[in-house]
Amino acid sequence: MKDHFKESFQEEARENLQELESALLMLNESSEDIELVSRAFRALHTIKGSGSMFGFDKVAAFTHHVETAFDEVRNGRLAATPDLIGLTLAAADQIESMLDEAAGKGEADVAVSAKILEELKKLTGELDTGPAHKSSPSGGNTAEFASGPVTDWIIRFQPRPEFMRTGSDPLLLIRDLGELGNLRTKADTSLIPGFDDLDPEQCYVSWEIELTTAAPQLDIRNVFIFVEDDCELIIEPSPASLESDDVAEAATRPGRGANSGRRGGEAGTQPGNIRVPAAKLDVLVGVVGQLVTLQARLGEIAARSEDRDLQTVAEEVEALIGELRENSMSMRTMPLRSTFERFTRLVFDLGRSLNKNVTLTFDGGETELDKSVIDQLNDPLMHLVRNSMDHGIEPAADRLAAGKPASANIQLSARHAGAQVLISVTDDGKGIDREAVRAKAVANGLISADARLSDSEVFALIMEPGFSTAREITDVSGRGVGMDVVKRNVEALRGSIEITSNPGLGSTVTLRLPLTLAIIDGLLVRVGDARFVMPLANTVECVELTQQDIDSANGNHLANIRGEIIAYVRLSEYLQTRTTRPDREHLMVTETEHGRFGIVVDQVLGDHQTVIKNLGRLYRNVHVISGATILGDGTVALILDLHRLVQSVIRNSSAEKREPGLVPHPSAVA
Numbered sequence: 001m002k003d004h005f006k007e008s009f010q011e012e013a014r015e016n017l018q019e020l021e022s023a024l025l026m027l028n029e030s031s032e033d034i035e036l037v038s039r040a041f042r043a044l045h046t047i048k049g050s051g052s053m054f055g056f057d058k059v060a061a062f063t064h065h066v067e068t069a070f071d072e073v074r075n076g077r078l079a080a081t082p083d084l085i086g087l088t089l090a091a092a093d094q095i096e097s098m099l100d101e102a103a104g105k106g107e108a109d110v111a112v113s114a115k116i117l118e119e120l121k122k123l124t125g126e127l128d129t130g131p132a133h134k135s136s137p138s139g140g141n142t143a144e145f146a147s148g149p150v151t152d153w154i155i156r157f158q159p160r161p162e163f164m165r166t167g168s169d170p171l172l173l174i175r176d177l178g179e180l181g182n183l184r185t186k187a188d189t190s191l192i193p194g195f196d197d198l199d200p201e202q203c204y205v206s207w208e209i210e211l212t213t214a215a216p217q218l219d220i221r222n223v224f225i226f227v228e229d230d231c232e233l234i235i236e237p238s239p240a241s242l243e244s245d246d247v248a249e250a251a252t253r254p255g256r257g258a259n260s261g262r263r264g265g266e267a268g269t270q271p272g273n274i275r276v277p278a279a280k281l282d283v284l285v286g287v288v289g290q291l292v293t294l295q296a297r298l299g300e301i302a303a304r305s306e307d308r309d310l311q312t313v314a315e316e317v318e319a320l321i322g323e324l325r326e327n328s329m330s331m332r333t334m335p336l337r338s339t340f341e342r343f344t345r346l347v348f349d350l351g352r353s354l355n356k357n358v359t360l361t362f363d364g365g366e367t368e369l370d371k372s373v374i375d376q377l378n379d380p381l382m383h384l385v386r387n388s389m390d391h392g393i394e395p396a397a398d399r400l401a402a403g404k405p406a407s408a409n410i411q412l413s414a415r416h417a418g419a420q421v422l423i424s425v426t427d428d429g430k431g432i433d434r435e436a437v438r439a440k441a442v443a444n445g446l447i448s449a450d451a452r453l454s455d456s457e458v459f460a461l462i463m464e465p466g467f468s469t470a471r472e473i474t475d476v477s478g479r480g481v482g483m484d485v486v487k488r489n490v491e492a493l494r495g496s497i498e499i500t501s502n503p504g505l506g507s508t509v510t511l512r513l514p515l516t517l518a519i520i521d522g523l524l525v526r527v528g529d530a531r532f533v534m535p536l537a538n539t540v541e542c543v544e545l546t547q548q549d550i551d552s553a554n555g556n557h558l559a560n561i562r563g564e565i566i567a568y569v570r571l572s573e574y575l576q577t578r579t580t581r582p583d584r585e586h587l588m589v590t591e592t593e594h595g596r597f598g599i600v601v602d603q604v605l606g607d608h609q610t611v612i613k614n615l616g617r618l619y620r621n622v623h624v625i626s627g628a629t630i631l632g633d634g635t636v637a638l639i640l641d642l643h644r645l646v647q648s649v650i651r652n653s654s655a656e657k658r659e660p661g662l663v664p665h666p667s668a669v670a
Contacts, residue, residue, distance in 0.1 A: 158206035181213030296632035337365030363413035392429030459499035528579030568598025
């Protein structure tokens with residue numbers, strides 16, 4: 001078997017495991033929801049069937065037993081109890097281990113599989129889920145493979161010529177149909193060409209199949225669940241069976257008709273989505289980045305030239321590369337919902353471990369973020385959720401004593417804010433004990449006993465390495481690792497963290513992350529001989545800072561912009577560059593988490609599509625610079641992190657002894 005078939009199975013099997021886990025966790029809240037039961041069953045059925053088809057026999061055999069149990073749930077003979085759901089989640093973990101083993105990543109513990117199957121056997125009461133009667137060799141007797149009326153079905157199955165090139169085997173499908181009841185097949189070989197024209201990789205045979213079974217039409221269609229887009233499939237009752245009102249109604253019911261598996265007629269032959277490896281998208285974005293840099297160089301050459309044809313070509317190239325850039329970047333963005341949903345299992349498991357009843361809710365799951373950012377979010381979000389479960393959420397008795405419901409809530413939310421995404425983890429627990437954090441920081445020598453700190457500065461101490469206020473070490477937390485990992489990972493993404501808390505009401509940790517790590521729109525500005533890029537999404541407007549504005553502020557770094565007082569900082573003073581102040585300065589008004597703030601520069605050079613390059617480990621502590629970019633003339637411009645720049649200015653200005661050039665906190669401006 002070709003490796004890419006195995007890789008395709010691995011990817012789809014893991015997607016089905018996620019679907020299974022999602023259905024199970026929702027089923028834990030709504031145990032009577034038959035649609036959730038069907039979702040879990042379909043996921044298991046798909047893993048079993050495709051595993052058997054592609055040679056993953058161990059996976060298929062193990063999954064078969066779990067699928068059998070859910071078939072009993074689906075048919076109303078077994079209840080979807082929390083024990084069954086927990087055991088099925090453990091089975092899903094074991095299937096993933098078996099997939100890892102097949103991919104050469106470790107070994108699956110056979111003892112774990114045996115234990116799960118033994119527990120499953122106890123839960124199902126050792127039900128015999130096989131056929132009630134075996135069909136006779138002559139095929140004359142009807143086998144009752146499921147409860148309900150026995151029906152004769154006509155199945156017309158015509159694989160497309162390329163059917164077997166994907167590893168599909170029509171004979172295996174026919175064998176699976178035979179497990180549902182009595183089967184009679186007739187093969188049509190009229191399309192098989194002569195030997196000289198025969199392509200051994202093509203399928204030329206079609207089948208007309210008569211199936212007598214008590215199984216519903218959905219079970220028959222599920223046999224073909226993996227190949228419906230690669231064949232012509234018609235499933236309909238035989239003319240004699242249509243005389244039954246029940247069968248006729250089932251055949252004409254929406255979504256159960258003879259052609260319902262065709263997915264919109266011929267639409268199945270034109271798939272709307274194709275699977276592309278992430279590495280290929282990364283290469284594409286890298287090439288687009290190089291094109292953006294070359295386009296900037298071409299634009300600069302054209303601007304200096306008087307050749308109208310060259311200028312026209314440069315403008316057209318700029319438009320085309322801009323469109324290419326937008327499309328390539330959009331292909332790398334993904335909604336956050338799937339990332340959020342992964343933590344439902346974590347909350348479920350921790351809730352059982354800590355004996356806490358906690359519900360995880362989502363808001364803004366449709367918010368999209370660059371896949372390269374999403375891939376690095378798992379660990380930070382996992383630490384935050386674990387901290388909320390262990391430190392934030394109180395035991396049920398304490399919650400009831402405080403007048404709160406016994407069941408707690410953790411919410412994951414996301415929203416866009418300019419060129420950034422804000423991701424928050426909020427719990428309705430006891431909140432952060434400000435004084436306990438402060439006392440621990442003093443004991444650890446992080447601050448002096450007489451230090452005056454704002455709430456945000458106190459809460460920021462939680463992210464110091466080794467900091468923990470836990471009174472005892474548990475399997476969940478308390479070892480002083482976690483929040484510093486969150487901080488380090490978020491800063492590696494050019495993001496920032498904000499913590500807020502209300503005693504008795506809960507806490508919120510907000511991650512502020514860039515939409516993309518590759519290309520952004522920016523404004524190119526000059527300070528002395530140096531050039532910088534300011535992210536365009538954070539820039540509200542640009543105004544001229546006149547001498548009259550400076551004089552009227554009485555020495556303060558304040559400007560009156562249409563009646564609004566804006567605090568500002570001169571970039572040259574902040575960076576301590578030796579430059580001569582120009583006669584005309586420009587004030588860039590930016591929108592940050594602290595409100596509107598002004599950045600004064602010598603000159604605004606214009607728009608600039610910015611390909612972000614990392615500065616390297618040597619500059620990892622230069623927080624106000626988020627990266628660098630190569631300009632059209634080959635020189636380098638630094639990219640400003642406006643949020644951290646303003647945060648740094650405010651932190652310095654709040655010190656008891658203010659140095660020249662620092663500005664007051666915007667909230668202090670009257």
